[in-house]
């Protein structure tokens with residue numbers, strides 16, 4: 244049954260308004276990559292690529308394999324809703340429906356219409372290689388109607404569209420280097436000759452252009468292979484088509500070895516965020532990726548501070564939710580490890596293993612609502628038996644509960660009354676009191 248669920252999840256067939264978990268990665272029901280995040284109608288919409296494992300007759304083994312796109316939305320960056328498939332390779336008139344090459348997309352709103360841009364391999368007679376198509380909808384979640392032909396004049400991948408404050412729309416794409424052109428007001432045709440954008444490192448692949456504007460500065464962000472794998476960089480300009488001046492590294496290449504990264508940047512409720520991807524749910528095959536988000540900050544001179552990827556990610560976690568402490572904010576130098584709960588079903592997530600006295604993990608931004616919590620539950624198991632201390636962190640930090648985890652091989656929800664009732668927004672630490680080995684799946688407050 245578990246295997247069946249996993250197959251459905253991987254194929255993207257479990258969706259429809261399922262509310263998903265917070266932290267990184269953001270989506271735990273399917274592989275997602277190349278996130279284009281947008282703020283529409285007061286919510287964050289996420290338009291990622293949808294990686295699937297290749298199978299005989301479906302895609303090329305060892306390579307990217309994508310046949311459709313889902314869209315997700317969230318009111319708070321914590322609860323994500325999957326609105327299901329919006330475009331699939333078999334439903335677009337000009338795409339090769341055997342190519343499984345629906346790579347990094349983007350979406351933008353103009354005059355109440357939503358324009359979804361996607362690269363794909365054209366079928367014979369529609370040009371060679373990658374073209375960029377457009378599909379139009381009245382809502383950010385669709386239904387999207389694909390145009391019969393791709394945008395004339397674009398050969399490449401990773402489309403990105405921005406509308407400058409003066410109303411001019413620009414489209415960007417990649418083909419080894421970064422290119423851009425103006426778009427007509429119909430958002431479907433180029434209004435100027437494509438230009439190669441200038442001001443970027445000469446050496447190494449550049450792709451995934453994503454432009455945003457802040458305080459009159461145009462920031463072009465992009466993945467770049469400066470060494471062995473992609474890192475995220477940015478460049479700045481006073482004009483949407485440049486020339487750009489190199490700004491710096493936005494995110495270092497991942498220590499996981501994931502060859503690609505791909506980004507978007509949004510401001511939501513007065514905070515800037517970087518969306519990107521890594522191979523969290525597929526550590527042995529980096530073409531099955533997962534989308535992440537972390538906060539992004541600017542320096543006073545307009546440059547961007549490098550973003551350090553976290554597992555905790557963004558958003559506030561309700562105390563009554565299952566708090567996945569394996570997505571920690573920080574942890575002790577020794578005595579903790581993170582492991583998949585089930586290596587045959589990685590979508591079921593991770594556990595935290597404590598195996599040294601005083602080892603701890605810290606999980607930030609838990610909201611204790613109006614209803615006072617009187618107890619907590621720890622879903623745990625322990626081959627040795629052991630005791631966990633749960634405490635709030637900070638100057639007024641208190642021990643919330645001391646929870647004995649009985650010896651046993653099975654996962655069990657261990658409930659304990661709380662001695663100090665937390666209120667408001669708190670950071671929590673979970674600590675192994677003495678010796679032993681304790682595994683924790685999640686904790687939650689009642």
Ligand code: FUB
Nearest residue numbers: 346347450451503504505
């Ligand atoms: O997802 C396929 C390709 O990998 C994207 O188009 C690139 O940006 C890279 O992330």
